[in-house]
Structures are given as C-alpha cells and as structure tokens.
Amino acid sequence: MSTENTGKELAPLADPGLPEHVHRKADVDPRAAQRAERQVGILFLLSVVGTLLFVYAYVGIDEDLFVFVPVMGNTNAHQLFLGLGLAMALFFIGMAAVHWAKTLMPDHEVIDQRKEQRSKNEDREDFVTTVKERSAEAGLGRRPFIKRTMGLALGLVGISPILLLRDLGPLPGNDLNETNWKAGTRLVTDPGDRPIKPSDLEVGGVVQVQPEFPPNKERHLDDIAQDSLLLIRIRPEEFNLDPERLSWTYEGIIAFSKICSHMGCAVALYEQTTKHLLCPCHQSTFDVTRAAKVIFGPAARPLPQLPITVDNEGYLVAKAPFNEAVGPSFWGRDSK
Amino acid sequence: MCHNLAGQGGALTQGKYAPTVMGVEPRHIYEAMLTGPQAMPVFADTTLTPQEKLSVIKWIKHAENEPALGGAALGRVGPVTEGLLAWTLGLGLLIGIAVWLTTKAR
Numbered sequence: 208m209s210t211e212n213t214g215k216e217l218a219p220l221a222d223p224g225l226p227e228h229v230h231r232k233a234d235v236d237p238r239a240a241q242r243a244e245r246q247v248g249i250l251f252l253l254s255v256v257g258t259l260l261f262v263y264a265y266v267g268i269d270e271d272l273f274v275f276v277p278v279m280g281n282t283n284a285h286q287l288f289l290g291l292g293l294a295m296a297l298f299f300i301g302m303a304a305v306h307w308a309k310t311l312m313p314d315h316e317v318i319d320q321r322k323e324q325r326s327k328n329e330d331r332e333d334f335v336t337t338v339k340e341r342s343a344e345a346g347l348g349r350r351p352f353i354k355r356t357m358g359l360a361l362g363l364v365g366i367s368p369i370l371l372l373r374d375l376g377p378l379p380g381n382d383l384n385e386t387n388w389k390a391g392t393r394l395v396t397d398p399g400d401r402p403i404k405p406s407d408l409e410v411g412g413v414v415q416v417q418p419e420f421p422p423n424k425e426r427h428l429d430d431i432a433q434d435s436l437l438l439i440r441i442r443p444e445e446f447n448l449d450p451e452r453l454s455w456t457y458e459g460i461i462a463f464s465k466i467c468s469h470m471g472c473a474v475a476l477y478e479q480t481t482k483h484l485l486c487p488c489h490q491s492t493f494d495v496t497r498a499a500k501v502i503f504g505p506a507a508r509p510l511p512q513l514p515i516t517v518d519n520e521g522y523l524v525a526k527a528p529f530n531e532a533v534g535p536s537f538w539g540r541d542s543k
Numbered sequence: 544m545c546h547n548l549a550g551q552g553g554a555l556t557q558g559k560y561a562p563t564v565m566g567v568e569p570r571h572i573y574e575a576m577l578t579g580p581q582a583m584p585v586f587a588d589t590t591l592t593p594q595e596k597l598s599v600i601k602w603i604k605h606a607e608n609e610p611a612l613g614g615a616a617l618g619r620v621g622p623v624t625e626g627l628l629a630w631t632l633g634l635g636l637l638i639g640i641a642v643w644l645t646t647k648a649r
Contacts (some may be wrong), residue, residue, distance in 0.1 A: 280618070286612075287614060297634060396590060411584055412584055421571075449628040476553075479585070481556070487544075492556055
C-alpha cells in the first residue's frame, strides 16, 4: 500500500476503459457460425410447421374428436392442435430472432457521446421572438369578449362531469337491514312456490325456501338473494337452544338464512348425520342444533334465524322478520 | 351444492365427501334423494316433487354426456385444476424462457 503525502493532491484515476470483449464462438469459428445459421433456419422452419398444423387443425380435424393427453386427460383434439399450432408458429419466430441476435448479430460495444442538453443561444432567442410576435398577431389581449366567452365555455365543460357524481347514490337507507320476510309471510318451496306443511318435511330433510310473493309482484334477483332460506328438520330433543331460540322453531323444524355471514355464499351443504351446515366457499361450518353457531371457518357470526310457526290453515309462516341483517358484515350493522 | 355443479362430487367436513354422480343409474340417484343416505339430507316427495327429482336426473345425465368442447375439462372442477396447470406448467415455461432470453451468448 502506498502512503500519501497530505500536502499533495491525489492524482485522478486513469480511465480503465471497457472490459475486454469476449468473442462468441460464431465470431471466431466459421463452422460455429454456420451451425448457428442452421439453427436459426431450423427454428424458422419449425414456425412454418406450426402454421401448417394450425391450418390442418382448422380444416382437417373434426370438432368432436377427443384424444388422451398425459397430464390433461381427454382433450378436444380440434382445440388442442389449433392452439398448439398457433403457439408454435408465433413462438418459434421469436425464438429464431432471439437466437440469431445472440449468436450471429454483431455484439461489440458502441460508444455514442452524450449531446449537450442546453440549446444554442441563437435558437433560444429565435424561440422567444417567434412566441412574442405570433401571440401579438393572435391578439387575445385586444379581444376581451373572445377571451371571456372562451374561458366560460371551457370552464363549464370542465366541471360538468361533476353532475355524474350523482350516480354514486342513492344511499341504501335501511335496505341492507331488511328482507321481504315479515310476520305472517308464508314459506314456499324454492322451485315450485308451494306452501309447506310441517308434515311435508321429514326428519333429516332440508328444503330451499323463499317467502311467498303476491301473484302480481315479481321476484327480482335482489329479492331472491336476500330472502333465501333453508328449512331443516331434526328431532326436537336434539336441539341445544335457549328457550327464546327454541320458541322460534316448530316441532324440530328450524329456519336459517342461506347467506353466509362471512362473504355471502349460499350455505346449503347440510350434513344429516352431524347436523352441520357447511359453506362451500371458505368452509365455514355452522351447528344447526345450536342456532347455527360457527364451529369452524372464517365466519364471525352465526346465520340469522327466522322465527317460524304455523298459521290457522296448517302451513308454515314466519313469526317475525329476521332478528338481524342477513349476509356478511358491513359498516353500521347492528351486531349482537 | 354438495356434489358440484357438474356432478363431479365435493368435499364435506372432517374427511367426508359427496361422491361423484357421474355414471350412476337414474334409479339410484332417485333413491338417494328420497332416502338421504349417510350424511345426505332427505328430499321428501312432498318438498321436492317426483317431477323435480326427474329434472335433477335429466340435468345430471345431460352433463354426463356433454363433451368438453372448450378443450381440456381437467376434471370439471374449474379453477382448482386449471390453476394448478397454469402455475406449474405455464409459469414454469415462462420462467424457463425468461432465463434463456437473458443468458449471455457463448
């Protein structure tokens, strides 16, 4: 190591220059260059094969033909070779170009000096003069009426889209907390719209239920979504409920909203043997004997229970609306 | 629901599963709906009428015979198998190509 004299300035490092150029095989050996050329040629020809395969697949392969492919099982041959053909055709063009550039195209370093950024002084002066002259000719300063009306027009058109913000509304109000279930609404089967008698439902049975709609009113998708109900029958002695919740059931029949309290999927996978309701989306599991208490999974709250009873004709009706909002949590939800 | 929209079968809790309904005799499908074997609930004729049960069987048979015209059905379970193929085969290929593109030529 050299010791430096503190009085003397350090000599600047000499420019080390570029690293030594490493020559590729094709630069040095003419046979390697020929081999590379042949490889590029073969790649281009593979692309041609791909195109031919594509054309053949379109005209020659029957749409109903299925072939067995190791990882994918039975595959439609028409689709498979259309895709493979086009993929080959396009991919090998790219591969050929890249291989050509890598092996044969010149790859020595080229130095290009950086040009000065600041424009020449005369160019700058020309620019200022032109701007001044032309804007004087345009004469906005002498025509205030044009200036003002132009400003008015542009300003108004610029702020008019604010009107469209109205489409962010209307506010839902109490919509999210209510469903079409009211006291006295009859339960009807989901396909069929038939009212249900308790004797229709066997122990271990499950029915998809919607509220009865008057004949002139139509069910919209929103209604079907929020009103969806599941009716489950178990033996009354299997319930493990407090007296209030027990009074919401009828002879072993219990009704829950079908909409998962986690993310809103339809919870309809009922296991008769364990009395568990499973949501297929994230596997939240609800225990029917304990008022849909969550026993597994990401759901934070049990499914809302609909109080049911029987009307004077013997059909199942709702005793009251749901005690809470159905579906996933949202801001402003009353949570018990 | 439990058996998957294309009848391929589905998972239930704690190791139980709903078997595939493909290739099952219509009579057995009907009986299963009526009696509710093992963990399957009971669909009594008073709540799911015989006509509606027949509609279900018709749908299953139709799905059985429908060829996968889109290409590879991959077990008809949708994103699960498709995702597996994309993440292993697809991404593997893409990474391989990226590595090749950036290697220095010799």
